[in-house]
Amino acid sequence: MDRPSTLDRRGLLIGAGAAAALLTPRLALAATAPVVQTTAGQVRGASADGVSVFKGLRYGADTGGERRFMPPMAPEPWSGVQDALAYGAASPQTGKGEEGETFSEDCLFLNVWTPAKPVKTGLADGGKRPVMVYIHGGAYNTGSGSSPWYDGTRLAKRGDVVVVTVNHRLNAFGYLYLPRLFNDPAVADSGNVGQMDLVLALQWVRDNIAAFGGDPGKVMLFGQSGGGAKIATLMAMPSAKGLFHRAATMSGQQVTVGGPFNATRRAQLFLDKLGVRDLAQLRALPADQMLAGLKAVDPVAGAGGVYMGPVLDERSLTRHPFFPDAAAQSLDVPMMVGNTHDETRGFVGWDPKVFDMSWEQVVAKLPGQFNARIDIDPATVVDEYRRIYPAYSPADVYFAASTAGRSWKAAILQAEERAKAGAPAYVYQLDWRSPKDGGIWGAPHTLDIGLVFGTLDARGSIVGTGPDSVAMSNQMSDAFIAFARTGNPNCAAIPAWEPYTLPRRQTLVFNTPSALVDDPRGAERELFNKVPFTQFGT
Template identity: 80%
Template sequence: MDRRSLLLAAGAAAAASALPAHAAKPAGPARSPIVTTAAGKVRGATTADGVHVFKGLRYGADTGGEGRFAPPRKPQPWTGVADALAYGAASMQTGKGEEGETLSEDCLFLNVWTPAKASKTGLADGGKRPVMFYIHGGAYNGGSGGSPWYEGTKLAKRGDVVVVTVNHRLNAFGYLYLARLFDDPGVADSGNVGQLDMVLALQWVRDNIEAFGGDPGRVMLFGQSGGGAKIATLLAMPAAKGLFHRAATMSGQQVTAAGPFNATKRAKLFLEKLGINDLATLRALPADQLLNGLKAIDPVAGSGGVYMGPVLDERSLTRHPFFPDAAPQGLDVPLICGNTHDETRGFVGSDPKVFDMTWAQVVEKLPSQFNARIDIDPATVVAAYRRMYPHYSPSDVYFAASTAGRSWKAAILQAEARAPTRAPAWVYQLDWKSPKDGGIWGAPHTLDICLVFGTLDAKGAIVGTDARSQAMSDTMMDAFVAFARTGDPNCAAIPRWEPYTLPRRQTLVFDETTRMADDPRGGERELFNKVPFTQFGT
C-alpha cells in the first residue's frame, strides 16, 4: 500500500508472533514500570502526571498466513522484558490510519493507562480500579485504538481508573463471511472473527489487568459509532458473557446483524471483484491486494462499497442483538445508550453549501441520507419538521431529519428494547454545541469522544479548550467514571439520572445546564415510527 508496509518481513514473522509490539531490550530508566503478564514481562513509560502507559501490548498472535479468516489465538510466551512504548499496528484498512501508524494483519494489540502506584514488584498495588475498555469507531472498516482522541491519561488520572484501548481485525479481515462458500473449518467463523478478537482482548484483561492495578470484576465497555455497534453485538455473543460488567454505546447501535444469505452475496461479489474463486488463492493474496475486493458495489444497499459487519452465523452469534428483543444474556450488564443532537452535521465535512439549502433541495437530498434505513416520503418529513420547528432553516431541517432517520432511530430501538426488562438503559442526548466555526456544527457525531476522554487539545478535536469545554468534559467524565465504578452513572456532577422507561422515555440532556427531560424530540420520534427501520447492512 502507499506509504505503508507490513510490520515484519516473512523471516521475522514467527519471532514477532511471540512478542508484544517491540522486541525485548536492555532495562530502561528507573521510572519505567515493568509488569509481568501471563505471556511475559512488559515495560511501559510514565507520564508527567504519574500515569503509567503501556502501548502495543500483544493480546493475540499474528492473524496473517494460516490465521487469516480464523479465530484469534493467544500469543506465544516470551522471555526477557518486551518494550510496550509505541502503538502496535492497526488492522489493514483502506484509509490512511493514524499519523505514523502501520497497517498489518498482525494487529492484535491493546494499550493500557493506569494510575496504579509503582513498586519493586510492579503495579499490582491492590487498588482494584474499574477498567474502562474503549472500542474504536470507524464502522467495521477503519480506525484503531491509537487515535490521540482516545489517549487515556486524563481519564485514568481524573477517575482513578485503568483505561484500555484495542485494535482488532476490520472489514474483510474481520467480517468476510465465507462459511457458505467453502467447506473448510478454518473459515467457519470468518464472518465474526473481528468480534472474536475483542473477546480475546477481554480475556486478556480478565487474566492480566490486576497486575496493572485494575479490577477484572469491574470492566466497562464504551465505544462511539462503530465501537458502540460492536459493543451491542458483544452483548448478544455467548463467548463474551461474563467478560464485561457495564456497557455504554455512544452514537452507535447494532439492532440486527447481517443475515447469512446477504453476507454470502457480499462475499461472492467480493471474490468476483478480486477475480478469485478458491480459498487457497484468497488466503495467499497479499493483504493490501485483498482490500481491493471492498470496492465491489454492495448488493443489498445497491451503492457504495461492499458492507462488512457481524453475521448471524449460528456459531458465535446465534441471535440479533436487539431483535426481537434485547438479548437476554446481556441484561445482566447495565447499559448507557447515548447520541448527539446533531449527528449528521458531522458527516458533511466543511462544505459551506450545506448551510444554504432551499426547501426543494432538502426534499431532494434527504433520501440519500436515509439510504434505505427509512423509506418515507421526504416532502412529508419536511412539512412535519416545518410545523414542529417553524424557526428552523432548510439546512436545520435537513440535519435534524437525517439525524432522526439515519442515526438516532437505532438508539431509540435499543433503549426501548431494554425499557421493559429488569435492566433498562440510562439514555443521554448531547445537546452541548461545539465551539468550532462559531457553533454552526451544533452537537455533531464524535463530539462526545473527547469530552469523555478529556482530550480537549488533541489534534483535530472540535470541543475547544476553554472553561466551558472543560466543564462539560468534567461532567461527562465523572458520569462515565461513576458508571464504571458502580454500574450506576449517578454522581454529584449531574442531576438524578433516571433509567429510560415507557412511556416517559427519561433522557439526560448534557448541555451548559445538564438536565433530565421526558421524551425529548418526541414529535420526531413519532414521525419516524410511521415506517420500519432497517439497520444498515442487514
C-alpha cells in the same frame, strides 16, 4: 454505528494556545520504568504525571498467513522484558490512519493507562480500580485504538481508573463471511472473527488487568459509532458473557446484524471484484490487494462499498443483539445509550456551504441519508419538521431529519427493548454545541469522544479548550467514571439521572447546564415510528 463518515479528525484544532495544564503530557522512559508480568511475559511501559502507559501490548498471535479468516489465538509466551512504548499495528484498511500508524494483519494489540503506584511486583498495588475498555469507531472498516482522541492519560488520572484501547481485525479481514462459498472448516467463523478478537482482548483483560492495578470484576465497555455497535453485538455473543460488567454505546447501535444470505452475496461480489475463485488464491492475496474488493457495490444498499459487519452465523452469534428483544444474557449488565443531537453534521466535512440548501434540495437529498434504514416519503418528513420546528432553515431540517432517520432511531430501539425487559438503560443526548466556526456544527457525530476522554486539545479536536468546553468535559467524564465504578452514572457533576422507562423515556440532555428531560424530540420519534427501522447491513 454508521458507515464511515467523512469527518476529518485531523482538522483545525479549536482553541489553540490553551493553558499548559491542558496539554497532553509527554511520556519519558525513566530508570524506574514500570515492568509488569503478564500471562505471556514481562512488559515495560513508561510513566508521566502519575500515569503509567503501556502501548502495543500483544493480546493475540499474528492473524496473517494461514491464520487469515480464522479465530484468534493467544500469543506465544516470551522470555525477557518487552518494551511497550509504541502503538502496535492497526488492521489493514483504506485511508491513511493515524499519523505514523502502520497496518498489518498482525494487529491484535491493546494499550493500557493506569494510575497504579509502582510496588515491588510491578503495578499490582491492590487498588481494584474500575477498568474502562474503549472500542474504537470507523464502522467495522477503519480505525484503531491509537487515535490521540483516545489517549487515556487524563481519564485515568481524573477517575483513578484503568483505561484500555484495543485494535482488532476490520473489514474483510474481520467480517468476510465465507462458509457458504467454501466448504472448509477453517473459514467457518470468518464472518465474525473481528468480534472474536474483541472477546480474546477481554479475556486478556480478565487475566492480566489486576497486574496493572485494575479490577477484572469491574470492566466497563464504552465505544463510539462502530465501537458502540461492536459493544451491542458483544452483548449477544455467548463467548463474551461475564467478561464485562457495564456497557455504554455512544452514537453506535446494533439492533440487528447481517444475515447469512446477504453476507454471502456480499462475499461473492467481493471475490468477483478481486477476480478470485478459490480459497487458496484468496488466502495468498497480499493484504493491500485484498482491500480492493471493498469497492464492490453493496447488493442491499445498491450503492457505496460493500458492507462488512457481524453475521448471524449460528456459531459465535446465534441471535440479533436487540431483535426481537434485548439479549437476555446481558440484561444484568447496566447499560448507557447515547447520541449527539446533530449526528449528520459530522458527515459532510467542514465546508459552511453545506448550509446553503433550498427546501427542494432537502427533499432530494434526504433519501441518500435514509438509504435502506427508513423508507418514508421525504416530502412528508420535511413538511412535518417544518410544522414541528417552524423556525428551522432547510439545512436545519435536513440535518435533524437525517440524524433521526439514520442513527437516532436505533438508539431509541435499544433503550426501549431494555425498558420492556425491566433492565432499562441510562439514555443521554448531547446537545452541547462544538465551538468550531461559531457553533454552526451543533453537536456532531464524535463530539462526545473528546468530552469523555478529556482530550480537548488533541490533534483534530472539535471540542475546544475554553472554560465551557472544560465544564462540559468534566460533566461527561465524571458520569462515565461513576458508571464504570458503580454501574450508575449519577454523580455530583450532573443532575439526577433516572433510567429510561416507558412511557416517560427519561433522557439526560448534556449541556451547560444539563437537565433530565422526558421524551426529548418526541414528535420526531413518533414521525419515524410510522415506518420500521432496518439496521444497515441487515
